[in-house]
Amino acid sequence: MKFKKIVFFRAVSRLTELPGERFPEIAVAGRSNVGKSSLINRLLKRRAVARVSSTPGRTRSLNFFNIDDRLYLVDLPGYGFAKGPLRERLAWKRLVEGYLSERESLLLVLTIFDIRREPDELDLALIEYLWAAGRPFVVALNKIDKVNRSERARAQKKYLEVFGLSPEDVYLTSCRTGEGIDALRRRIFAKRG
Numbered sequence: 001m002k003f004k005k006i007v008f009f010r011a012v013s014r015l016t017e018l019p020g021e022r023f024p025e026i027a028v029a030g031r032s033n034v035g036k037s038s039l040i041n042r043l044l045k046r047r048a049v050a051r052v053s054s055t056p057g058r059t060r061s062l063n064f065f066n067i068d069d070r071l072y073l074v075d076l077p078g079y080g081f082a083k084g085p086l087r088e089r090l091a092w093k094r095l096v097e098g099y100l101s102e103r104e105s106l107l108l109v110l111t112i113f114d115i116r117r118e119p120d121e122l123d124l125a126l127i128e129y130l131w132a133a134g135r136p137f138v139v140a141l142n143k144i145d146k147v148n149r150s151e152r153a154r155a156q157k158k159y160l161e162v163f164g165l166s167p168e169d170v171y172l173t174s175c176r177t178g179e180g181i182d183a184l185r186r187r188i189f190a191k192r193g
């Protein structure tokens with residue numbers, strides 16, 4: 001799978017700014033520091049595409065990337081700033097939930113977790129929301145290079161149980177070693193657009 005032209009298209013910080021539904025969309029969600037930018041860069045085979053999303057003013061927005069005039073990849077703002085101001089948490093919730101519930105062109109949501117962490121209430125809230133909204137999603141358990149084989153298997157089992165998923169929806173990835181990236185890329189981008 002080759003990507004020719006990937007360009008940052010728009011940062012959306014309120015629902016009224018959403019672009020027209022021109023292409024199918026793949027959204028990517030994850031708690032801050034889970035490796036979301038690294039994974040997006042890996043999946044797109046670019047060094048720094050997703051760095052755009054961490055520039056000032058864009059860390060709380062939905063960041064749209066145009067892939068070959070075929071697809072939008074939508075980098076959702078990282079969550080987990082539980083100690084942040086309530087106002088900001090509500091704004092995140094409204095923007096992300098509004099997008100996830102209403103966007104017709106949204107095909108699939110990639111949710112990323114750190115394999116070393118147990119899912120917590122914020123993670124569960126996102127997954128519950130996706131189930132309730134009837135949105136197809138896949139899970140990447142990232143940073144597998146940080147744990148041994150038995151810890152991987154244990155964590156995978158835990159996520160499967162807690163999120164009520166089947167094994168084919170859970171991918172084990174490492175942005176450091178590249179493990180698991182091709183399989184996830186195939187799942188996300190195959191036959192789309």
Ligand code: GDP
Pocket residue numbers: 030031032033034035036037038039078142143144145146173174175176177
């Ligand atoms: P984001 O905040 O979710 O976008 O996370 P970043 O992509 O900026 O990554 C956060 C930190 O985790 C950085 O120091 C990355 O180098 C590191 N990181 C990301 N993915 C992996 C991984 O698979 N393995 C390891 N060991 N570190 C990773």
